[in-house]
Amino acid sequence: xxxxxxxxxxxxxxxxxxxxxxxxxxxxxxxxxxxxxxxxxxxxxxxxxxxxxxxxxxxxxxxxxxxxxxxxxxxxxxxxxxxxxxxxxxxxxxxxxxxxxxxxxxxxxxxxxxxxxxxxxxxxxxxxxxxxxxxxxxxxxxxxxxxxxxxxxxxxxxxxxxxxxxxxxxxxxxxxxxxxxxxxxxxxxxxxxxxxxxxxxxxxxxxxxxxxxxxxxxxxxxxxxxxxxxxxxxxxxxxxxxxxxxxxxxxxxxxxxxxxxxxxxxxxxxxxxxxxxxxxxxxxxxxxxxxxxxxxxxxxxxxxxxxxxxxxxxxxxxxxxxxxxxxxxxxxx
Amino acid sequence: xxxxxxxxxxxxxxxxxxxxxxxxxxxxxxxxxxxxxxxxxxxxxxxxxxxxxxxxxxxxxxxxxxxxxxxxxxxxxxxxxxxxxxxxxxxxxxxxxxxxxxxxxxxxxxxxxxxxxxxxxxxxxxxxxxxxxxxxxxxxxxxxxxxxxxxxxxxxxxxxxxxxxxxxxxxxxxxxxxxxxxxxxxxxxxxxxxxxxxxxxxxxxxxxxxxxxxxxxxxxxxxxxxxxxxxxxxxxxxxxxxxxxxxxxxxxxxxxxxxxxxxxxxxxxxxxxxxxxxxxxxxxxxxxxxxxxxxxxxxxxxxxxxxxxxxxxxxxxxxxxxxxxxxxxxxxxxxxxxxxxxxxxxxxxxxxxxxxxxxxxxxxxxxxxxxxxxxxxxxxxxxxxxxxxxxxxxxxxxxxxxxxxxxxxxxxxxxxxxxxxxxxxxxxxxxxxxxxxxxxxxxxxxxxxxxxxxxxxx
Numbered sequence: 001x002x003x004x005x006x007x008x009x010x011x012x013x014x015x016x017x018x019x020x021x022x023x024x025x026x027x028x029x030x031x032x033x034x035x036x037x038x039x040x041x042x043x044x045x046x047x048x049x050x051x052x053x054x055x056x057x058x059x060x061x062x063x064x065x066x067x068x069x070x071x072x073x074x075x076x077x078x079x080x081x082x083x084x085x086x087x088x089x090x091x092x093x094x095x096x097x098x099x100x101x102x103x104x105x106x107x108x109x110x111x112x113x114x115x116x117x118x119x120x121x122x123x124x125x126x127x128x129x130x131x132x133x134x135x136x137x138x139x140x141x142x143x144x145x146x147x148x149x150x151x152x153x154x155x156x157x158x159x160x161x162x163x164x165x166x167x168x169x170x171x172x173x174x175x176x177x178x179x180x181x182x183x184x185x186x187x188x189x190x191x192x193x194x195x196x197x198x199x200x201x202x203x204x205x206x207x208x209x210x211x212x213x214x215x216x217x218x219x220x221x222x223x224x225x226x227x228x229x230x231x232x233x234x235x236x237x238x239x240x241x242x243x244x245x246x247x248x249x250x251x252x253x254x255x256x257x258x259x260x261x262x263x264x265x266x267x268x269x270x271x272x273x274x275x276x277x278x279x280x281x282x283x284x285x286x287x288x289x290x291x292x293x294x295x296x297x298x299x300x301x302x303x304x305x306x307x308x309x310x311x312x313x314x315x316x317x318x319x320x321x322x323x324x325x326x327x328x329x330x331x332x333x
Numbered sequence: 334x335x336x337x338x339x340x341x342x343x344x345x346x347x348x349x350x351x352x353x354x355x356x357x358x359x360x361x362x363x364x365x366x367x368x369x370x371x372x373x374x375x376x377x378x379x380x381x382x383x384x385x386x387x388x389x390x391x392x393x394x395x396x397x398x399x400x401x402x403x404x405x406x407x408x409x410x411x412x413x414x415x416x417x418x419x420x421x422x423x424x425x426x427x428x429x430x431x432x433x434x435x436x437x438x439x440x441x442x443x444x445x446x447x448x449x450x451x452x453x454x455x456x457x458x459x460x461x462x463x464x465x466x467x468x469x470x471x472x473x474x475x476x477x478x479x480x481x482x483x484x485x486x487x488x489x490x491x492x493x494x495x496x497x498x499x500x501x502x503x504x505x506x507x508x509x510x511x512x513x514x515x516x517x518x519x520x521x522x523x524x525x526x527x528x529x530x531x532x533x534x535x536x537x538x539x540x541x542x543x544x545x546x547x548x549x550x551x552x553x554x555x556x557x558x559x560x561x562x563x564x565x566x567x568x569x570x571x572x573x574x575x576x577x578x579x580x581x582x583x584x585x586x587x588x589x590x591x592x593x594x595x596x597x598x599x600x601x602x603x604x605x606x607x608x609x610x611x612x613x614x615x616x617x618x619x620x621x622x623x624x625x626x627x628x629x630x631x632x633x634x635x636x637x638x639x640x641x642x643x644x645x646x647x648x649x650x651x652x653x654x655x656x657x658x659x660x661x662x663x664x665x666x667x668x669x670x671x672x673x674x675x676x677x678x679x680x681x682x683x684x685x686x687x688x689x690x691x692x693x694x695x696x697x698x699x700x701x702x703x704x705x706x707x708x709x710x711x712x713x714x715x716x717x718x719x720x721x722x723x724x725x726x727x728x729x730x731x732x733x734x735x736x737x738x739x740x741x742x743x744x745x746x747x748x749x750x751x752x753x754x755x756x757x758x759x760x761x762x763x764x765x766x767x768x769x770x771x772x773x774x775x776x777x778x779x780x781x782x783x784x785x786x787x788x789x790x791x
Binding site for chain 2: 013082083101165166167170190192193195275276279280281282283293296297298299300
């Protein structure tokens with residue numbers, strides 16, 4: 001009897017919730033129709049500003065609510081103590097720039113920022129050139145692109161299995177250890193624990209995921225190089241590497257920069273890999289993950305916000321450079 | 334202009350449809366919610382099986398919401414335990430479990446969307462919630478029920494001396510898992526004192542058939558917590574409750590000789606290369622092994638002992654017989670210093686209310702009663718109450734029975750998990766990190782202690 005009662009009430013509950021959602025959606029659509037209708041009827045001097053306001057307004061409003069306001073608030077909070085009750089001035093920034101463990105974090109972030117995007121872009125470029133000459137291009141491309149479809153957390157879990165280490169007297173679970181043993185290395189290390197190697201092993205996950213993206217974009221750019229240009233270079237006697245350095249690379253330079261900066265921004269924001277694989281232990285912590293754990297695990301909102309501001313300042317020039325490059329590319333076309 | 338007017342009219346008609354629909358739907362919804370579960374017998378006498386719920390009657394047709402970190406299937410047992418109460422009194426308890434409870438609760442409470450109840454597993458988080466000013470003090474009935482728990486529990490449900498949340502359940506951490514089957518084969522006996530335990534470990538190590546201890550402190554983003562438990566066990570078992578309380582309150586620092594000595598004891602036990610990490614690897618492998626995987630080698634006799642809480646019971650493979658004469662069982666971890674009476678370290682869950690509506694208080698009173706605790710015990714195993722009023726013969730699982738006896742023993746020195754009591758910056762931040770580094774990188778004890786002390790909020 002009680003279970004039947006429970007099930008029954010669960011159904012009515014679900015129906016009410018569904019009804020509420022439909023009601024809300026219908027109401028929202030109704031309001032939108034009224035607004036558009038009003039805008040459509042407006043004429044004369046008022047029509048143009050009204051139209052601009054209606055089309056741009058929601059976007060600007062959402063941008064202010066979702067991006068600008070939180071940004072201002074984060075900056076504000078970064079000057080306060082852990083539960084935002086006492087003004088601290090620049091103490092949080094002082095802590096971020098002088099603490100040993102945060103030094104490691106900043107250094108690791110810098111390493112990530114330089115190595116992971118360069119490796120992903122470089123590998124993507126090499127693969128793009130190699131695949132170019134193969135038959136069944138599409139198949140290889142999709143295979144390489146496939147990791148892009150896996151979330152970073154998913155990819156980290158896959159690679160965590162690869163790096164799993166067991167004492168060499170035991171049966172191995174990890175692919176890497178087994179490979180090392182098969183190649184004659186008697187006692188392979190515990191990969192995830194080996195500093196500073198573990199940082200690079202973590203970056204490998206990012207490279208694995210991002211290489212496909214770099215390859216596809218760069219391959220498209222290479223295809224867009226006019227045949228006459230390559231032909232002319234050939235006639236002038238350029239071969240192999242020369243052709244690559246003096247024709248291909250300059251022709252796709254802007255695309256290269258865009259790919260590189262895009263991967264860099266992803267890298268700066270990435271905390272999922274570190275969070276999933278080491279939780280920031282063993283000297284692998286990066287800025288984005290430290291920011292998260294300061295604010296949401298240790299409830300020190302002030303320090304977390306200060307780290308967020310530092311991260312924001314680091315991303316800013318990259319985004320700006322990216323936009324400038326995209327503009328340039330558009331002009332040349 | 335005339336040409337334009339027709340489409341406008343048409344549009345106007347079209348637009349009327351969704352608007353009316355929306356109105357009708359919202360009207361329909363607001364009505365139906367008050368209708369469901371309505372009983373005609375509000376405040377009337379309850380009869381038959383329902384008679385025992387008379388003190389909670391008079392709120393038929395009401396609904397309270399509850400939010401916690403307990404997920405299905407455990408949460409199903411909870412819902413089953415109060416199903417009869419719900420159907421008799423007509424108070425519907427709408428339960429919601431979340432993986433992300435700890436951070437989401439904060440968001441919901443400060444965002445003005447607090448549930449009526451939250452089941453909070455850490456006194457530290459309770460203090461955090463009380464700080465928001467939204468936690469409501471419990472009614473007199475709940476306060477009276479609280480007397481069935483040993484007095485120390487009341488302090489864990491209190492913040493700054495004010496009692497806020499009654500404990501619901503308890504778990505025992507001071508257990509060592511072992512295999513009675515292999516113990517019998519090898520002729521080993523369950524040790525009664527710390528010295529016996531250490532002697533046994535040495536004996537097993539010298540016998541060569543697998544290492545005595547296994548261990549793992551990996552736990553995703555919470556990596557390091559099992560190591561905090563080991564240290565807490567040793568501190569409590571070496572110096573007793575008073576020093577433990579001072580340590581948790583930071584009057585005794587991590588760098589205090591008492592605590593660094595305890596750390597040395599832990600190092601001699603769980604960082605002894607000859608003793609760990611059976612079936613997995615060297616000392617460092619403790620840092621990368623998840624606590625869930627750590628105990629598995631006991632079943633294949635590659636290691637012999639694992640210090641883990643009562644809830645570790647759920648980690649054994651299906652078909653493993655958990656009993657005093659089975660494949661796996663547990664014994665009470667002895668005190669390091671024999672003069673400390675029966676130290677028990679444990680955890681628990683507390684019921685905090687964010688509303689004082691009469692039906693919420695009725696549920697709060699019921700869930701703090703020993704009747705409810707008994708009803709929950711009957712539903713399924715893996716759940717223990719430290720409420721003295723619960724009939725011990727109700728426990729069917731041997732581990733539950735063992736834990737319940739230790740937790741309700743009036744002579745025991747019970748203390749709550751220390752890292753759950755310390756501020757989050759230490760208890761779930763620096764202490765986890767530093768102890769992990771201690772195991773993984775072999776950092777020196779003075780550095781580990783100094784790092785943790787430095788993270789203590791000023």
